[in-house]
Amino acid sequence: MKKIILSVIMLAATMTHANETIISKKTVQLAVDLSTTGIRSSNLGYGDTYYVKILVPGLAAETLLNHRNEGESAPCLATYDTFKVEDVVQNQPTTEIHDFEIVQKKVVYPDTADNSCSVYLVENVQTTVRGFKFIHERSTELPKRNLADCQ
Template sequence: MKSLVVLGLIFLSAMANANTLVSEQVVTLPVDLSTAGIRLSKAGYSAPTVKVLIPELAAVTVLNHRNEGETAPCLATFQAILVEEVVQGKPEVLQVPVSIKLEKIFGVIEDENGQNICQVRLMETVTASIRGFDFSHVRFGDLPSRHVDDCK
């Protein structure tokens, strides 16, 4: 429980301090809107969610966008309830522009010994518009902590 509280405080503290854009790019990737590439799945979410699996996403991202239990990295939409809303009776492979934004989030926190340290996280946001639906996926990755002066 203590570790969850510490992680939550790290995240909130870091978010309140500073974000730095590390990279931003748009790549065109194949998105399969057949039964192999789109699904309604609860893997990684609290309720069933419409997702597209994009295996090629792994090669162009820094963090892991594969939800546990899925066969490839994925993006999800909360604008559709059913897979067919996105497929629209036309299962095919589309070439889709995918935006990938990587940010560094850092802030001063107190460690378990009461010492101030600089906590650094990466946040990678992947977004795409597919047949009028906004799909996205966000991942965070913690980096080793630094001396407090590195956050200035």
């Protein structure tokens, strides 16, 4: 994971600014299980740092990219607003329906030195559960294009 992030940063540093285009934006309602099965403190997919994550099995049917971190039992989102599971659960371990915003973007990094551009599909997912914002992002590189075709 760190290698992928470092590669993207290095790639972006060698190129001019990125152009972003929203391809799709939708809101779906999905169940969030706030029991010990559906919420946890985990570092899977995040290195040494532990985050509060919600597991959302229904998310897989609504997204193009894989939002399941390696080792998790379902797609997940993390919050940076707290590091304590109990802050979210609040002694009420129930299943709730929440709105999830899913945004898919085309991100283009022109490389004038190579007369090409790198194109990525980026998918952002976010929701708010009991006042805490949960997010997850995935991206995948698409085939390089000639600079003239980078729009």
